[in-house]
Amino acid sequence: MSNPITFALAGNPNAGKTTLFNTLTGARQHVGNYPGVTVEKKAGAYTFPSGEEATIIDLPGTYSLTAYSVEEVVARDYLVQEKPDVVINITDASNLERNLYLSAQLLELGVPMVIALNMIDVARDRGISLDAHRLSALLKVPVIPIIARSGKGTAELMAAALELARRKSPWNPLHISYGEDVDLALQTMAQCITTAGFLQDSYTPRWLALKYLEGDSQIQEKGRRNNPAVDKELQEIVAKVGEHLHKTMETYPEAIIADHRYGYIKSVLRQEVIAHKFDIDRLHASDRIDKVLTNRFMGPLIMLAILLGLYKFTFTYSQLPVAWFAAFFGWLSAHLSTILPDGHLKSMLISGVIHGMGGVLGFVPLIMFMFFGIAILEDSGYLARVAFMMDRVFRIFGLHGSSVMAYIVSGGIAGGCAVPGVMAARTLRSPRERLATLLTVSFMNCGAKLPVLALLTATFFSRSQAQLMFLLTLLAWVVALTAAKILRLTVLRGESTPFVMELPPYRFPTFRGLLIHTWERTWQYIKKAGTTILAISILIWAMMTFPGLPQSEEQNFARQRQEVTASTAQTVDNQQLKEKLAAIDTAQAGSTLRHSLAGRIGITMESVSWLPGFDWRTNIALVGGFAAKEVIVTTLGTAYSLGETDPENNASLSETLAKDPHWNPVVALALIVFVMFYAPCFVTVVCISKESGSWKWGLFSICFNTTFAFLLATLVYQGGRLMGFAG
Amino acid sequence: MPTVPLRQMQKDQSGTITAVKVGGELGRRIRDMGIVPGTRITIMGRAPLFDPVAIRIMGGTLTLRNSEADHIEVEIA
């Protein structure tokens, strides 16, 4: 048997590509990544009524095939290199003219193609009637009207694609005329390419020449590497036409090409393909909704309410399942601790593996709820409006209107979480803006930082705690946005990506679509984060456990226990005995921690940490806080030998700190700012690395944030001391 | 008929694009989305801070920043 047939789905964003893909393949999907980039690669299987199987590849949604963003490069490289049997070009029938721009480019590439006229229901409601047969005759490819949402027409579509695949016809590129100047240049260039046999393995000469004229940087780069001489010759021709066009018509080759492509489309549509019953500018229901939702005064208020609602929804309703997960892991570790013998294995399983897994899986309900909420906003079309309304503000900081979601979820309203925040940055399509967002959302006050902030503010600023907490939320925003600006002026320097964006009509999301969306992203999180995080949490456990106490000290504690047991046995007071033993246990835990690698690091770090005023105990807690910010309070408790400290109820730790001569409001404030801004917890770091496609950025966020936090905390501490607040 | 830059158009005003004077990445992006000479355009509205602008073109709605709209000239009609 030959290889199964491969169909590639190509189309504009919002044309219904995902919906069609889901309708065709159902649950038989596989999501991966294209090598080297973070663009998702989705493949699925389709079975024909005859039992024959086909593989369907979902290409990223693009408006064009000229290298502009990663999505376009990926889509084009796939078509040219993998040569699918047939391309199914899905178009939005209610917006056909623009959608055919991509179709025209696919025709110019010459790949065997079937056009799916999607959303004919929407088109009909808008009074647009289309003649698919005529369109098919004019474009010389099959054109099948479908409704991806209900599956209507998809069987015919697949049958047409199968028939075309069976024919195995060679690629047949369409030649559009681009006017005298460009056509002449194309001819000369094509000749030059043919004679030199330049890049002939996967491209036709005319197509290559066209890409050169369009200023396609990816193709030009390839050409330069392949044959610098021919590349130079071609570049010269391009420069000459460019100059000529600029002088005579004040225009660019790529502009002429685009104009003629649209001209070709218009000429096709004019031949009785399309008829409008209403004026084309008529206001549709969606536009009437927009009159309210993006109204200059009401719009922002409604947006605030909707975002707040999403936030409440995510963090309130995920509380219960999060508690179940926590209870389950609590039960598991309690159960293991009774059946396993004391020792390193038990300690590793409980503190390393179970806490680590709990750390990852504990986020799952939160992430699911958040993605569900975002999927609603995204699929309904509202997210694009948020970007539209917020863009002016975020642009000041070198960001994009769509960044706002990521910040809010991360804790823009105190108590979010950077992990789903980082993943929410996926909705951003501009690479530099997206990275700047990824790297700065962790500055927000996530739920795990709150116990630390609450403890310190309650202990040292009890009279103005509420005001201070509010100020800290504002500070987080200021710092995050400023940091984004700094990044965009330095490592992520570059012009802002064009904002030109579609405001798709409002649509009711389908429940199935939402579920698939949510599950896909959640599962990726579990898969990606699970493995790495398990390894790191075992590492951190080891750092806080090894090297163990020297034997002499171990014996010392053992002796103390014996003495206590012996002396108390005489008084027969069980309660008192337990308490005394527990006190020894915590003292031992304290010394073990101090003796461990983490403890030694903490002590070594005192040589610099005196600058922001932190002692070794705080340092250890901060090292532990890298595992998860919640750990800071617990580790501080252990370092002060207070035994198990419940992060929610830490009266004893608060008292100890208040009495400790080392501590005062200035130290507390320095620690607060440090905790707010230093290295993100490692779950976040892992997510940043995965989402940015490189560990470099994960590492960068650790270094950048910690340096930044250190400087700020030092400023607070030294400044406060100079002004005499350190009392 | 007067020709004005897109930035200066009022809400609900319509016209026909006469020129898109920008090349490079931005120019290509603008054209990919259907903003080419000869196409009808209507201003749908502006964001709260007057920027970006939402336009109706070829039956769909697009948004552009004012700085991007500066490159587009429209004959009001």
Ligand SMILES: Nc1nc2c(ncn2[C@@H]2O[C@H](COP(=O)(O)OP(=O)(O)O)[C@@H](O)[C@H]2O)c(=O)[nH]1
């Ligand atoms: N009325 C209608 N809506 C559709 C149809 N196909 C897709 N949609 C909706 O259009 C929106 C965008 O579809 P989606 O598949 O996410 O578009 P993509 O960006 O191309 O993947 C979703 O809300 C779909 O439910 C259709 O044939 N008719």
